[in-house]
Amino acid sequence: xxxxxxxxxxxxxxxxxxxxxxxxxxxxxxxxxxxxxxxxxxxxxxxxxxxxxxxxxxxxxxxxxxxxxxxxxxxxxxxxxxxxxxxxxxxxxxxxxxxxxxxxxxxxxxxxxxxxxxxxxxxxxxxxxxxxxxxxxxxxxxxxxxxxxxxxxxxxxxxxxxxxxxxxxxxxxxxxxxxx
Numbered sequence: 001x002x003x004x005x006x007x008x009x010x011x012x013x014x015x016x017x018x019x020x021x022x023x024x025x026x027x028x029x030x031x032x033x034x035x036x037x038x039x040x041x042x043x044x045x046x047x048x049x050x051x052x053x054x055x056x057x058x059x060x061x062x063x064x065x066x067x068x069x070x071x072x073x074x075x076x077x078x079x080x081x082x083x084x085x086x087x088x089x090x091x092x093x094x095x096x097x098x099x100x101x102x103x104x105x106x107x108x109x110x111x112x113x114x115x116x117x118x119x120x121x122x123x124x125x126x127x128x129x130x131x132x133x134x135x136x137x138x139x140x141x142x143x144x145x146x147x148x149x150x151x152x153x154x155x156x157x158x159x160x161x162x163x164x165x166x167x168x169x170x171x172x173x174x175x176x177x178x179x180x
Contacts (some may be wrong), residue, residue, distance in 0.1 A: 003065040004063035004065065011127065014077075015053070015162075021091070029096045032044075035098075038154035048147055056131065060131035064132075066132065069129045085107065086108060086109055087162065093154075096158075097162035099162055114155070117151075117152060
């Protein structure tokens with residue numbers, strides 16, 4: 001197995017572990033009355049990330065890793081852990097907010113409103129570059145930028161609504177989700 005295969009295997013294992021954590025946190029948040037926003041874009045996000053991993057596995061499995069890009073990837077992983085730890089039980093892969101609850105303002109959230117998205121943007125470019133696949137970095141970075149433009153608007157509306165400034169369109173009460 002080449003270096004690229006090891007990196008992709010790590011990413012797949014990491015993403016699966018994150019999905020387990022996200023599902024647990026999502027269930028807990030919904031049980032507490034969280035409201036989901038932008039559920040319609042979630043399958044698109046899953047497809048984008050799954051496609052990114054599949055293309056990396058297909059084109060990068062037998063490639064050597066560039067040490068500089070790999071070092072940056074490792075730094076990004078530390079940032080990922082910091083983001084997840086800062087959000088704690090409120091970290092999820094969906095846009096969920098608890099009514100009346102202010103956004104998290106600790107960890108990297110003291111300085112940036114969406115540090116996780118910055119890390120994802122960098123990671124989607126850095127991993128293919130570490131594998132010597134600049135075209136993959138470009139294509140998926142562009143696709144991710146379009147998706148994040150949509151998601152960040154949704155999340156900003158949700159965070160505004162959570163602190164009592166009116167419901168944005170597209171909110172789905174968690175009670176409705178639990179029935180369906």
